[in-house]
Amino acid sequence: xxxxxxLHAKVEGEDIHILxxxxxxxxxxxxxxxxxxxxxxxxxxxxxxSGHPEYEVTEGEILFNGEDITELDADERAHLGLxxxxxxxxxxxxxxxxxxxxxxxxxxxxxxxxxxxxPIEFEDYIESKLDIINMKDEFxxxxxxxxxxxxxxxxxxxxxxxxxxxxxxxxxxxxxxLDIDALKVVSxxxxxxxxDKNAIVMITHYQRLLNYIKPDFVHVMMxxxxxxxxxIELAEDLEANGYDALEKELVLNGEAQ
Amino acid sequence: MSEELSDGVKELESMISEEYKYGFTTDVEYExxxxxxxxxxxxxxxxxxxxxxxMTDFRVKAYHAWKEMEEPTWFNATYNKPDFENMLxxxxxxKKPQLDSMDDVDPNIRETYEKLGIPLEEQKMLSNVAVDAxxxxxxxxxxxxxKLAEAGVIFCSMSEAIKEHPELIKKYLASVIPVRDNFYSAxxxxxxxxxxxxxxxxxxxxxxxxxxxxxxxxxxxxQFERTLIVAEEGASVSYLEGCTAPMYDENQLHAAxxxxxxxxDADIKYSTIQNxxxxxxxxxxxxxxxxxxxxxxxxxxxxxxWTQLETGSAVTLKYPSVILQxxxxxxxxxxxxxxxxxxxxxxxxxxxxxxxxxxxxxISKGISAGQSNNSYRGEVKISKNATGSKNYSVCDxxxxxxxxxxxxxxxxxxxxxxxxxxxxxxxSRVGEEQIFYLMQRxxxxxxxxxMIINGFVKDVLKELPxxxxxxxxxxxxxxxxxxxx
Numbered sequence: 001x002x003x004x005x006x007l008h009a010k011v012e013g014e015d016i017h018i019l020x021x022x023x024x025x026x027x028x029x030x031x032x033x034x035x036x037x038x039x040x041x042x043x044x045x046x047x048x049x050s051g052h053p054e055y056e057v058t059e060g061e062i063l064f065n066g067e068d069i070t071e072l073d074a075d076e077r078a079h080l081g082l083x084x085x086x087x088x089x090x091x092x093x094x095x096x097x098x099x100x101x102x103x104x105x106x107x108x109x110x111x112x113x114x115x116x117x118x119p120i121e122f123e124d125y126i127e128s129k130l131d132i133i134n135m136k137d138e139f140x141x142x143x144x145x146x147x148x149x150x151x152x153x154x155x156x157x158x159x160x161x162x163x164x165x166x167x168x169x170x171x172x173x174x175x176x177x178l179d180i181d182a183l184k185v186v187s188x189x190x191x192x193x194x195x196d197k198n199a200i201v202m203i204t205h206y207q208r209l210l211n212y213i214k215p216d217f218v219h220v221m222m223x224x225x226x227x228x229x230x231x232i233e234l235a236e237d238l239e240a241n242g243y244d245a246l247e248k249e250l251v252l253n254g255e256a257q
Numbered sequence: 258m259s260e261e262l263s264d265g266v267k268e269l270e271s272m273i274s275e276e277y278k279y280g281f282t283t284d285v286e287y288e289x290x291x292x293x294x295x296x297x298x299x300x301x302x303x304x305x306x307x308x309x310x311x312m313t314d315f316r317v318k319a320y321h322a323w324k325e326m327e328e329p330t331w332f333n334a335t336y337n338k339p340d341f342e343n344m345l346x347x348x349x350x351x352k353k354p355q356l357d358s359m360d361d362v363d364p365n366i367r368e369t370y371e372k373l374g375i376p377l378e379e380q381k382m383l384s385n386v387a388v389d390a391x392x393x394x395x396x397x398x399x400x401x402x403x404k405l406a407e408a409g410v411i412f413c414s415m416s417e418a419i420k421e422h423p424e425l426i427k428k429y430l431a432s433v434i435p436v437r438d439n440f441y442s443a444x445x446x447x448x449x450x451x452x453x454x455x456x457x458x459x460x461x462x463x464x465x466x467x468x469x470x471x472x473x474x475x476x477x478x479x480q481f482e483r484t485l486i487v488a489e490e491g492a493s494v495s496y497l498e499g500c501t502a503p504m505y506d507e508n509q510l511h512a513a514x515x516x517x518x519x520x521x522d523a524d525i526k527y528s529t530i531q532n533x534x535x536x537x538x539x540x541x542x543x544x545x546x547x548x549x550x551x552x553x554x555x556x557x558x559x560x561x562x563w564t565q566l567e568t569g570s571a572v573t574l575k576y577p578s579v580i581l582q583x584x585x586x587x588x589x590x591x592x593x594x595x596x597x598x599x600x601x602x603x604x605x606x607x608x609x610x611x612x613x614x615x616x617x618x619x620i621s622k623g624i625s626a627g628q629s630n631n632s633y634r635g636e637v638k639i640s641k642n643a644t645g646s647k648n649y650s651v652c653d654x655x656x657x658x659x660x661x662x663x664x665x666x667x668x669x670x671x672x673x674x675x676x677x678x679x680x681x682x683x684x685s686r687v688g689e690e691q692i693f694y695l696m697q698r699x700x701x702x703x704x705x706x707x708m709i710i711n712g713f714v715k716d717v718l719k720e721l722p723x724x725x726x727x728x729x730x731x732x733x734x735x736x737x738x739x740x741x742x
Binding site for chain 1: 689704
């Protein structure tokens with residue numbers, strides 16, 4: 001489904017590369033976790049894959065279902081079924097969640113020659129998704145993320161994911177800032193959305209999230225590269241020994257630069 | 258955001274600086290006065306308009322008052338002062354003496370209004386809006402007069418009102434904005450050429466929206482119109498004002514005076530869409546929009562509401578205000594001011610609480626782009642006797658790009674302890690992150706931008722009457738839509 005090959009990227013207009021040759025393959029039905037210390041390039045990876053204009057890809061490519069999407073605009077990537085749950089969801093005052101989602105849903109439907117939903121049909125559809133994240137009805141008529149608590153913002157991202165039903169979702173530190181109850185709700189939601197046709201890439205700092213959403217693969221990112229991949233045991237190892245220990249081990253083995 | 262403007266923001270800038278669509282001129286024959294101002298010009302103006310002596314005296318007195326006054330400089334804008342000696346104070350299309358129907362209006366002028374999307378012909382008009390069209394100095398046509406007259410509503414040009422309803426004009430003209438109130442109100446009082454007069458009798462709800470469209474066509478003419486609206490006890494009216502002008506390299510002065518009087522339980526809603534020519538991207542040309550607007554809630558339980566969408570003019574200095582004299586009266590000010598290119602706007606309101614339990618609400622939204630400068634200036638004054646009064650103010654600014662400015666100058670004073678004043682202000686930048694967030698959800702760049710702007714101004718635009726809201730949205734789109742897509 002997703003294939004990232006030797007991806008190099010930097011902030012446009014600057015010299016220093018943040019991604020320095022990322023390789024990653026994600027298939028339908030898989031859940032991946034990317035872990036790594038602050039500043040390793042995890043969030044940048046999710047932004048570059050979803051087409052943030054601030055970044056410039058200087059080398060490598062991003063293939064999505066075989067199509068090179070490296071040069072596509074963010075909205076075009078969304079039409080293909082790519083979704084990013086933001087680490088810091090953005091406030092848009094004056095526009096309700098419902099309005100945004102109806103626009104988004106129908107724009108994506110149009111782009112894929114699928115039938116659009118009229119406001120009444122959409123109302124039924126969106127209401128049916130509220131349960132996934134234990135959301136109250138009134139949530140729909142509030143302005144996008146405006147005045148939301150940190151937890152509500154994160155929940156809202158997963159709610160949007162449920163409504164837009166993407167093929168591939170990047171969850172950028174969705175667990176950060178959540179208390180344990182909210183973490184459970186959000187994780188439950190993600191687990192309900194996950195199926196054998198879609199795929200999820202979680203970006204997280206902590207192993208905690210992985211207790212609730214079980215990944216098939218865990219990757220460790222450091223200095224702009226995925227330096228080690230494995231199963232859930234890799235995350236447990238990191239939790240026990242920290243990133244420093246892994247780095248030392250890799251240096252000893254001559255695997256890190 | 259990186260040092261260079263991101264694509265998204267650049268796009269937004271170009272959308273916002275969309276070419277001015279109303280910049281054409283109309284070829285009509287004019288009856289002009291010589292340029293410049295003097296007592297003789299003022300007298301001549303009054304004579305040409307066949308005004309009674311009391312009006313001539315009013316003007317001459319105002320002229321001498323103005324002569325002694327200094328041009329103000331306290332606002333947050335810099336510009337070349339208008340050249341009062343090089344200005345036309347009367348410029349009227351040569352016309353037939355009486356206009357009995359649309360057929361008598363100069364076809365060129367009719368075409369102008371059609372181009373502007375303002376149909377003057379009654380059968381084509383929006384079902385429930387009466388229009389007074391002011392072309393340069395003169396009211397061209399007022400529609401739906403008979404229907405209004407049945408309800409006892411007077412809606413006519415100011416020139417006509419001076420002749421036909423002298424008692425009302427004598428009683429109310431300059432009763433809210435004294436001649437000497439400020440430099441431009443004094444000048445307007447001396448040389449105002451026309452405008453609209455509207456009178457709603459006791460316990461009458463005006464049966465339709467009233468509307469005036471102002472058009473400056475002649476290059477050197479200033480436009481000095483005068484509007485007076487009086488709502489008697491229990492009366493209510495909604496009034497709409499729209500403005501456009503051709504593009505000239507010279508600056509033109511628009512110095513209007515608008516007075517509103519609301520008696521007991523009366524309700525006046527005044528809405529403006531101001532889209533005068535704003536000048537080019539180098540700041541050349543454009544209208545100086547120096548307008549004095551003030552309403553008085555004279556009676557108890559009266560209500561005055563100003564709503565404005567200000568998108569045009571090179572320089573705007575304008576503070577539609579409400580004097581809350583009657584107990585329990587309510588004043589409101591809802592404003593969206595958009596500045597682009599080198600436009601400068603210093604606009605806001607004054608709410609003067611004199612009566613008990615008076616309430617005022619101020620919602621101001623400023624959007625600045627390009628190298629423009631957008632200031633909110635507002636005064637809330639609660640006097641000693643205005644016990645139990647309340648004010649709530651919100652002033653939000655949105656910046657687009659790196660070179661524009663937004664400023665807020667709130668002046669608040671409360672002289673009694675039983676009143677409350679609340680003031681909130683925010684400044685935000687339409688940034689990459691907002692646009693990216695919406696685009697990530699599948700929405701196009703253009704729609705994302707339009708969503709952000711619409712969300713920002715929503716609280717104000719919802720105050721516009723329906724007929725006008727459609728137009729306001731269109732105008733915002735013209736300003737905001739561009740080359741994308």
